Amino acid sequence: MAKTQNTSKVKLGRANKIFMGVVILLMIIVCVIIIYPIYYVLLASITDPVTVNSGKVLLYPESPYFEGYKTTFAYKPLWVAYGNTILYTVVGTAVALIATVPAGYALSRKDLPGRRGLIFVFTFTMFFGGGIIPLYLTIRNLGIYNTIWAMVLPVAVSAYNLIVCRSFFESGIPGELQEAAKVDGCSDFRFFFEIAIPISTTIIAVMALFYATAMWNQFFNALMFLQDDNKMPLQVVLRNLVLMNQSNQMGSSGDALVTKQKLAEQLKYCIVVVSAAPLLMVYPFIQKYFAKGVTIGAVKG
Amino acid sequence: MGRRGEKSPAAKKAGRSRNLKKVLSAWQLYVLLLPSLVWAIVFAYYPMYGLIISFKDYKIRQGIMGSPWANPIFKYFQQFFSTSIAVTAIKNTILISLESIVIAFWIPIVFALLLNQIRNLRTRKVIQTISYAPYFMSNVVVVSIISVFFSATGVMNHMIGASNPILFTSLPQWFRTLYIGSNIWQTMGFNAVIYIAALTSISPDYYEAATIDGATKWQQIKYIDIPMIMPTVILMLILQIGNIMNVGYEKAFLMQNGSNTIVSELISTYVYKVGLQTAQYSFATAVGLFNSVVNFIILIIANQIAKKVSDISIF
Numbered sequence: 001m002a003k004t005q006n007t008s009k010v011k012l013g014r015a016n017k018i019f020m021g022v023v024i025l026l027m028i029i030v031c032v033i034i035i036y037p038i039y040y041v042l043l044a045s046i047t048d049p050v051t052v053n054s055g056k057v058l059l060y061p062e063s064p065y066f067e068g069y070k071t072t073f074a075y076k077p078l079w080v081a082y083g084n085t086i087l088y089t090v091v092g093t094a095v096a097l098i099a100t101v102p103a104g105y106a107l108s109r110k111d112l113p114g115r116r117g118l119i120f121v122f123t124f125t126m127f128f129g130g131g132i133i134p135l136y137l138t139i140r141n142l143g144i145y146n147t148i149w150a151m152v153l154p155v156a157v158s159a160y161n162l163i164v165c166r167s168f169f170e171s172g173i174p175g176e177l178q179e180a181a182k183v184d185g186c187s188d189f190r191f192f193f194e195i196a197i198p199i200s201t202t203i204i205a206v207m208a209l210f211y212a213t214a215m216w217n218q219f220f221n222a223l224m225f226l227q228d229d230n231k232m233p234l235q236v237v238l239r240n241l242v243l244m245n246q247s248n249q250m251g252s253s254g255d256a257l258v259t260k261q262k263l264a265e266q267l268k269y270c271i272v273v274v275s276a277a278p279l280l281m282v283y284p285f286i287q288k289y290f291a292k293g294v295t296i297g298a299v300k301g
Numbered sequence: 302m303g304r305r306g307e308k309s310p311a312a313k314k315a316g317r318s319r320n321l322k323k324v325l326s327a328w329q330l331y332v333l334l335l336p337s338l339v340w341a342i343v344f345a346y347y348p349m350y351g352l353i354i355s356f357k358d359y360k361i362r363q364g365i366m367g368s369p370w371a372n373p374i375f376k377y378f379q380q381f382f383s384t385s386i387a388v389t390a391i392k393n394t395i396l397i398s399l400e401s402i403v404i405a406f407w408i409p410i411v412f413a414l415l416l417n418q419i420r421n422l423r424t425r426k427v428i429q430t431i432s433y434a435p436y437f438m439s440n441v442v443v444v445s446i447i448s449v450f451f452s453a454t455g456v457m458n459h460m461i462g463a464s465n466p467i468l469f470t471s472l473p474q475w476f477r478t479l480y481i482g483s484n485i486w487q488t489m490g491f492n493a494v495i496y497i498a499a500l501t502s503i504s505p506d507y508y509e510a511a512t513i514d515g516a517t518k519w520q521q522i523k524y525i526d527i528p529m530i531m532p533t534v535i536l537m538l539i540l541q542i543g544n545i546m547n548v549g550y551e552k553a554f555l556m557q558n559g560s561n562t563i564v565s566e567l568i569s570t571y572v573y574k575v576g577l578q579t580a581q582y583s584f585a586t587a588v589g590l591f592n593s594v595v596n597f598i599i600l601i602i603a604n605q606i607a608k609k610v611s612d613i614s615i616f
Contacts, residue, residue: 015517023415030412031431034486037446038434040456044449055459103337106330113324118334121341127543128597130348131589132569133576137361138348157340188329217439220551224577235441242445243555272445279437284430291429294491295498 038280045069045269049262052269067259068266072274075250080230081237082275085216088233092152092215093208099157100207101200104165105192108173119166122159132224139225150225151218151233161210167296168203169196206293209286216279234275242268355587377587386571394567394592397477397553398545405485406541410534412489413496414522429497432490443483444555451479471560480556480565484549495537499530535613543600543615546592568592 044052048063072078106112107119130138135154144150173196181191197204219235226232241247247267283290350365355377357368371377381387412432419425435443451457451469458466469475507525516524550569557565568588576585608614 012515012517019518020418023418026415027419027428031428034431034435037450040450041446053454055454055456057456057460099336099340102333106334109330111327112330113320113327125341125345127600128349128593129345130351131586131593132572133582133586133589134348134351134354135344136577137351137582138344154344157337162337188327192333213437219439219441235439238445239441239555243448268445268449272442276438276442280434283434283437287430287433291494294494
């Protein structure tokens with residue numbers, strides 16, 4: 001009896017070991033698939049375009065060539081766009097937080113008259129909308145077409161983020177605390193600003209991260225709602241240079257045609273790196289908030 | 302307030318004033334809500350009202366109300382269905398969505414289940430962090446990477462060692478593969494977060510009991526993990542089905558080029574083109590409205606079915 005149990009345990013151990021081996025192998029493959037394209041672009045941005053264009057699989061830096069970055073850093077329009085994106089992201093995130101966080105708190109209060117109806121007003125926008133033409137006409141009618149507000153306001157509130165925020169306050173602030181404060185004559189404003197906000201840095205970080213990522217990566221709204229070249233954000237310029245093949249206009253006019261051609265290819269990689277780098281460098285540090293935000297939304301959504 | 306008819310007018314009045322008092326005493330909460338509410342009215346509901354122009358001959362000068370009704374009222378809808386592009390765009394939209402659900406939906410689930418097996422917390426964190434790196438990259442960046450990676454002289458052609466390079470980015474038959482494949486790459490890690498959270502909330506007692514009974518890891522996944530995350534899976538499935546007509550047009554638009562429009566033209570990209578590039582506002586709005594309504598109906602049906610079958614629903 002004891003013996004059979006032992007052998008079955010050994011068998012079990014072996015089955016689990018094989019299984020874990022497969023799991024680890026799969027995880028390694030997944031990580032390679034995710035990282036390699038990013039790593040490749042990074043390598044290609046500092047490698048001689050001749051080597052890159054041979055289609056060779058790059059694994060480590062070889063035949064370094066930094067002309068691409070030199071030209072990229074000297075290319076003014078890219079930095080104008082960079083400035084625009086930073087401006088839109090900072091203003092946009094601030095506006096979004098001012099709109100979303102207080103509303104999330106108000107909707108979390110069970111004693112808010114008309115609460116269910118108000119929540120519905122927001123959730124409905126997740127599943128039905130006017131579509132791009134009516135939104136475009138709205139922007140025009142408001143007179144904010146081709147201004148920073150056309151980039152900021154349409155995305156200032158996302159119903160999903162609002163619900164995440166509400167769920168956070170619902171589970172994060174005990175009802176007794178609220179009642180006790182009320183008995184002591186604490187107003188809703190004071191409670192929100194002096195008690196709710198200070199204990200809610202997590203949700204504010206989550207919201208800031210969600211909104212900032214969305215604002216930084218905005219492309220289509222810029223295409224629809226902006227007109228002037230000097231107002232375009234990074235994503236639009238990136239698309240023009242890389243996908244519409246305009247990167248050959250970047251070098252100085254004195255460069256020989258061959259150098260220009262050579263450069264044009266490398267420039268694509270440099271621009272991609274420059275525009276993706278900020279978020280990729282920041283996110284590992286704030287990602288725990290990110291995961292938290294998604295989780296809050298899922299549990300209570 | 303159930304049986305209204307039986308109440309005396311005075312009682313009704315008292316009830317109403319009590320309600321009013323409640324609303325008034327909560328005024329500070331309404332103030333906190335105000336910015337978002339204004340946003341909803343201006344940027345969500347006013348555009349919904351603007352949908353009326355799909356039934357009108359909209360002229361910018363005359364405004365939404367002033368523009369004359371279209372004659373017949375469904376003129377622009379009829380116009381859409383009489384174009385050859387209608388069938389193509391509807392077909393492309395539905396195909397890309399269905400293929401995404403069939404191919405891509407379960408991948409984050411499997412990823413979450415396998416990642417959950419890794420007991421070393423640090424390793425797990427590292428893998429998870431890596432997994433959602435692409436989520437922070439914009440569509441423009443991702444499409445840029447696709448365009449260099451899959452170009453005629455790119456790495457992919459080199460790796461498969463084709464003697465004649467395959468033109469992945471312009472051949473129609475590769476469009477959906479690239480679109481869905483890169484979507485998986487972008488969102489797998491992010492979409493898995495929800496499942497990972499559901500998995501970590503499972504009580505360790507289950508696994509202990511299962512181990513004592515001699516269950517292998519594989520059996521534990523099958524009989525504990527999967528049933529436990531099923532509600533989350535169904536919820537996510539409803540949400541995805543409810544977005545079946547709302548394919549991310551931004552990426553499709555970026556991946557579009559002259560030679561692949563027969564598969565890459567979606568309803569949404571078509572709306573953008575006829576609406577904003579050629580200024581046919583009423584027509585484009587009609588096409589967009591058709592899309593939203595069909596989508597909404599599908600959402601309701603999916604939600605209803607899920608409610609019946611599993612008691613899980615979003616509303």
